[in-house]
Each structure stands twice: as C-alpha cells, then as structure tokens.
Amino acid sequence: MDGSGLPQFIATGITQGAIYALVAVGFNLVYSATGIINFAQGEFVMLGGMFAVTCYSMLHLPLALAVVLPIAAVMLVGAGVHYFTIRPLRRAHLLTLIMVTVGVSVALRGLAKVVWGADAYPLPPFSAGESLSLAGANINPQSLWVMACAAATGAALTLFLRCTLQGRAMVACALNRRAAQLVGIRVERMHMWAFALAGGVGAIAGSVLAPIALPSYDVGLALALKGFCAAVLGGIGSNAGALLGGVLVGLLESLGAGYVSSGYKDAFAFFVLLLVLLLRPSGLLNVPTRREER
Amino acid sequence: MKPERTAWRRPAGLTAFAAGVALVGLLVRNPYYLNVAIFVGIHALVAVGLGLLVGWAGQISLGHAGFYGLGAYASAILTTRFGLNPWLALLLGAAATGLVAFLVGKPTLRLHGHYLAMATLGLGLIIQIVFNQADRWTEGPSGITAIPYLYLAGLPLNTDSRFYFLVWPLVLVALILAGNLTDSRMGRALRALGQDEGAAAAAGVDVARAKLGVFILSAVFASIAGSLYAHYLTYVSPSPFGFTFSIQLVVMVIVGGAASVWGPLAGAALLTVLHQVLANAAHQWAFLDGLEVVAYGVILVLFLIFRPQGLVAGRRAPRALRLTRPA
Numbered sequence: 001m002d003g004s005g006l007p008q009f010i011a012t013g014i015t016q017g018a019i020y021a022l023v024a025v026g027f028n029l030v031y032s033a034t035g036i037i038n039f040a041q042g043e044f045v046m047l048g049g050m051f052a053v054t055c056y057s058m059l060h061l062p063l064a065l066a067v068v069l070p071i072a073a074v075m076l077v078g079a080g081v082h083y084f085t086i087r088p089l090r091r092a093h094l095l096t097l098i099m100v101t102v103g104v105s106v107a108l109r110g111l112a113k114v115v116w117g118a119d120a121y122p123l124p125p126f127s128a129g130e131s132l133s134l135a136g137a138n139i140n141p142q143s144l145w146v147m148a149c150a151a152a153t154g155a156a157l158t159l160f161l162r163c164t165l166q167g168r169a170m171v172a173c174a175l176n177r178r179a180a181q182l183v184g185i186r187v188e189r190m191h192m193w194a195f196a197l198a199g200g201v202g203a204i205a206g207s208v209l210a211p212i213a214l215p216s217y218d219v220g221l222a223l224a225l226k227g228f229c230a231a232v233l234g235g236i237g238s239n240a241g242a243l244l245g246g247v248l249v250g251l252l253e254s255l256g257a258g259y260v261s262s263g264y265k266d267a268f269a270f271f272v273l274l275l276v277l278l279l280r281p282s283g284l285l286n287v288p289t290r291r292e293e294r
Numbered sequence: 295m296k297p298e299r300t301a302w303r304r305p306a307g308l309t310a311f312a313a314g315v316a317l318v319g320l321l322v323r324n325p326y327y328l329n330v331a332i333f334v335g336i337h338a339l340v341a342v343g344l345g346l347l348v349g350w351a352g353q354i355s356l357g358h359a360g361f362y363g364l365g366a367y368a369s370a371i372l373t374t375r376f377g378l379n380p381w382l383a384l385l386l387g388a389a390a391t392g393l394v395a396f397l398v399g400k401p402t403l404r405l406h407g408h409y410l411a412m413a414t415l416g417l418g419l420i421i422q423i424v425f426n427q428a429d430r431w432t433e434g435p436s437g438i439t440a441i442p443y444l445y446l447a448g449l450p451l452n453t454d455s456r457f458y459f460l461v462w463p464l465v466l467v468a469l470i471l472a473g474n475l476t477d478s479r480m481g482r483a484l485r486a487l488g489q490d491e492g493a494a495a496a497a498g499v500d501v502a503r504a505k506l507g508v509f510i511l512s513a514v515f516a517s518i519a520g521s522l523y524a525h526y527l528t529y530v531s532p533s534p535f536g537f538t539f540s541i542q543l544v545v546m547v548i549v550g551g552a553a554s555v556w557g558p559l560a561g562a563a564l565l566t567v568l569h570q571v572l573a574n575a576a577h578q579w580a581f582l583d584g585l586e587v588v589a590y591g592v593i594l595v596l597f598l599i600f601r602p603q604g605l606v607a608g609r610r611a612p613r614a615l616r617l618t619r620p621a
Binding site for chain 1: 586
C-alpha cells in the first residue's frame with residue numbers, strides 16, 4: 001500500500017511544500033507591511049496546532065470548532081505580540097525589531113513547553129476516507145486538505161490585499177509609510193492587523209498539519225526556517241512567490257531525501273537559501289528588494 | 295569625537311581588569327566556579343567578536359554558533375585524526391572559518407538590508423547538520439572524544455586553573471584588539487558607515503569591504519573560542535553548536551551592549567552565570583523546569599524595549615549604532 005518512487009516523493013513533497021508555503025505567506029504579510037522578518041511565525045504555527053489538539057482532545061469540542069477557534073486565538077496572540085513588543089519600539093532600528101521577534105519566539109516556545117510538556121498530541125484527519133491513488137502515488141485526504149488550504153489562503157489574502165479598502169491600506173503602508181500616514185491611514189493599526197493575520201495564517205497551517213505531523217512545543221523553529229527559505233526563494237513579499245517557493249522547497253526536500261541522502265534532508269532547503277541569497281537575492285519571481293526606509 | 299580625551303580610560307580599565315582576572319584566578323579554588331569562569335571567558339571571546347559586527351557594522355549573524363563549532367571540530371579532527379599540533383590546528387581552523395565567512399559574506403554584504411542575518415542563519419544550520427551527518431569525520435551525534443590537551447611551555451593545560459590562565463589573557467587580548475580596531479582607520483570607517491552609509495561611501499569608505507572585514511574577524515574570534523572549548527572539554531558533539539546557541543550569543547551582545555567594547559563581555563558573564571543559576575534552580579524546584587527558556591526570551595525583549603543600548607552603553611558609539619534611532 002505504501003507508495004514509493006518518484007510519484008510518491010512528488011506527492012509528499014507538494015504536501016510538505018504547501019505547509020511551507022503557508023508559513024511563507026505569514027512571513028510575507030508581516031514583512032511587506034513592516035519590513036520585519038518575524039521569527040515568531042513558526043511559533044504561530046505551533047500554537048495553532050497545540051490549540052487545535054487542546055480544543056479537540058481536552059475540551060472535547062467538535063473537530064470543526066476545534067480547527068476554527070485556534071485561528072481566532074492565534075490572531076489575538078499575533079495582535080498581542082505587536083501591541084506589547086513591536087508597537088513600543090516603533091521608532092527603533094529594524095534590527096532591534098527583528099531581534100524582538102526572536103525573543104518572542106523563544107519565549108512562546110518556552111511557555112508552550114511549560115503548558116503542554118514535551119509530548120506530541122494527535123488530531124484526527126479532517127475527513128475520513130481511503131487514500132487516493134494517483135499515477136502510483138498514495139495521497140491521503142489530509143494532504144488534499146493541506147493543499148486546498150494553502151491555495152485558498154493564498155488566494156484569499158491576495159484578494160484581500162487587492163480588492164478591499166483595508167487590504168489596500170496595508171499595501172500602502174508597505175509602499176510608503178509616510179505617504180500612507182499623510183492620507184490618513186493608521187499605520188500602527190495596519191501593522192497590528194498584519195501581525196494578527198500572520199497569526200491566523202499560522203494557525204491554519206498548524207491545525208491542518210496536525211493530523212499529518214503531531215504538533216509538539218518545538219515544531220515551530222524548523223517550520224519557520226523552511227518557510228523562510230520558501231519565502232526568500234520565491235521572492236520575499238510575494239504571495240505567488242511564497243506558493244512557488246514552498247512547493248519547490250518541499251519537492252527538493254522530498255526528492256533529496258529519496259534519492260540523495262535522508263540524513264541531509266534538512267540541509268537542502270538551507271543550501272538553496274544560501275544559493276538564492278548569493279545568486280539572486282530578489283528571488284525567483286524577482287521581487288525588488290525592499291528599500292530600507294527606517 | 296575626541297579620542298585623546300578618553301584615551302587614558304582604556305589602559306586604566308584594562309589594567310584593572312587584568313588585575314581582577316589574575317586575582318580571581320589565584321584566589322578561587324572551587325573547581326565549579328573556575329569552570330563557570332572559563333566558560334564566561336570562552337563565550338566572551340565569541341561575543342566580543344560578534345559585538346564588533348553588531349555594534350559597528352550594524353549587521354547581525356544568526357549563525358555564529360556554526361563558526362564556533364567549525365573551530366571546535368577543526369581542532370578535534372586535526373588533532374585526533376592527523377596528530378597535528380593543537381596550536382597549529384587552532385590556527386588552521388581559524389583560517390578555514392575565516393575563509394567560509396569570506397565566501398558567505400562577500401556576496402551578501404554588498405546588498406542593503408539584513409541578508410547577512412538570513413545567510414548566516416542558513417549556514418549555521420547546515421554546519422550543524424554536517425556535524426551530525428558526516429560521521430566518517432565527525433563520529434555523528436556521539437561526537438569526538440579524547441581530544442588532546444593544549445600545552446604551553448611544556449605544561450599540559452589539564453586543570454581548570456591552568457586553563458583559566460590561558461582563556462582570560464586571550465579575552466584581554468581580544469578586548470585590546472577590539473578597542474584598537476574601533477580607534478583605527480577601519481574603526482573610523484565603520485563608525486562613519488553606521489551614521490550614514492551614503493556619506494561614508496562618498497567620503498571614500500569602501501562600505502562592503504569594511505563590513506566584510508569585521509564579519510571575517512568576528513568569525514575568526516568564534517573559531518578560536520571553539521578550539522579552546524574543544525581542548526578544554528577534550529570532547530565535542532554537535533548539540534552545543536546549534537541555532538539556540540547562536541541566539542544566546544546575540545542575546546549576550548545585545549544585553550551587554552553592542553556599541554561598547556566591554557558590553558559583550560558583560561553580556562557573556564551575565565548570561566553564562568544566569569544560565570548556571572537557572573539550571574541549578576530548575577534542578578532544585580521542578581516547577582521551574584522549562585521556564586529558563588522563557589526567561590531568555592523575556593530578558594531579550596525587555597532589554598530591547600527598555601534598555602536597547604545594553605548594560606554598558608558605549609561612550610564613543612554614534613547614536614545610530616546603539617541599536618536605536620533618535621526619536
């Protein structure tokens with residue numbers, strides 16, 4: 001039953017890649033609004049997964065509710081991170097802000113360990129059913145959920161940023177902070193929304209991933225790093241780039257683990273990160289590097 | 295900027311510091327305290343180098359644990375496999391680490407923004423994966439044992455107090471080097487660069503080259519510290535050289551104060567001692583277990599918000615380099 005060979009590697013790679021893409025989309029949200037590389041993004045994913053399993057197996061909520069509630073909860077966490085740590089430093093150097101998110105991520109990971117311990121918790125798949133057999137690859141239903149969520153989230157965010165007043169205001173902050181302020185946009189509030197949305201996207205990734213890879217307090221770091229590779233590979237700031245980069249990193253990992261060496265599986269993504277930074281720092285989609293304005 | 299007015303401070307400070315170091319080394323006999331002091335010294339060597347990068351080039355490295363590890367493994371492999379003289383191994387390790395830093399820094403430091411942070415992050419992770427996986431050379435996760443002691447004038451540095459008197463004079467040398475660097479032509483170039491990159495470039499400072507020089511220097515400091523670590527413990531394994539330690543090093547620099555030569559030393563001392571205290575406390579009271587990590591994160595965030603210049607605010611550093619901008 002267990003598929004192997006090229007089709008299976010590709011299927012596994014795309015599933016994993018969809019998760020990285022979701023993490024990368026979260027990075028983009030914060031980066032394009034504020035210029036900050038939010039190292040706590042992986043912790044948002046971890047919290048999403050942990051809240052989901054807590055709602056489901058400890059509070060015995062129905063699965064649908066146990067998946068949706070964490071999204072709101074982590075959005076609150078994201079907004080809180082902005083309100084308590086980023087906002088007081090709004091005049092600080094960008095480097096300081098990036099270090100703050102590193103500190104937040106360390107603290108959140110530590111807290112999660114205190115609250116949930118070092119165990120991993122299970123969550124049932126969103127829909128029951130046999131795995132799908134496609135061109136020699138076994139794809140379980142949860143993989144389809146992962147891919148659908150990544151595509152839907154990417155599309156919804158793009159629509160939000162292009163077609164709603166709120167979204168366009170957020171883009172305006174990213175393009176030129178001062179000009180946005182002059183036309184009456186509350187830049188700080190937009191930044192808070194960016195963090196909240198990044199939390200929401202992280203929570204979606206966390207709960208949709210939970211049935212495949214059991215969440216534990218320490219999953220955030222690896223996901224953040226791979227998602228970061230995906231974002232840089234696609235061109236940081238671009239959601240299409242995030243999806244492309246995510247899938248490429250996922251494929252590379254799965255094919256590399258299958259054909260080259262499973263021990264070096266994690267190194268491939270970082271190697272690509274280095275290569276992209278050295279050769280084409282604007283990413284595959286050639287997103288112009290952001291002008292530092294602070 | 296009037297260096298001559300404060301020039302006397304540093305020799306006086308350094309002399310007092312050297313006397314303090316010697317006193318501690320001669321009076322403290324408790325091996326546990328000496329052990330902690332040696333680790334403070336080793337960490338301080340890395341932190342002083344990293345402080346130059348953060349404080350003066352305005353760049354950050356999230357992979358310094360990797361450079362530290364390269365030094366440690368270079369010493370371990372060259373001495374146990376090839377029977378090289380430990381001092382020669384230390385120098386070769388430092389040269390190799392400098393070369394790696396050059397290869398990564400050269401292209402990334404040309405760019406504006408924080409690409410070095412991203413590149414070093416990836417590099418540090420790859421280095422640790424290689425330590426774990428290349429077991430033909432590194433013995434994998436179990437690590438390399440039986441690394442020989444360093445010898446100084448025919449004397450094996452196999453006790454805590456002997457090693458103490460190797461590490462701390464080296465810290466002193468590093469401090470003097472760092473201080474002289476900030477007073478040198480390159481230091482002035484870096485200072486100018488920190489205030490206004492465009493103006494510095496217009497005045498003839500090769501911005502990318504100055505940053506690259508500091509980055510390589512900081513990697514070499516880390517490598518030497520790593521070699522000392524390997525010869526002190528006579529054992530290396532991959533786990534201390536990961537992302538967590540890279541972050542701890544950055545915390546040391548920021549908490550101590552990146553704009554001052556003394557800052558990273560203070561940060562290394564505080565964080566290393568705090569680590570011991572928290573570990574002991576967690577050992578006694580089980581409920582504290584795990585809160586140590588939370589404490590790191592909270593300390594870092596609180597410092598960045600309320601005292602971004604760190605414990606030791608640099609007198610000579612331009613405002614822009616105190617990791618904050620004037621309001």
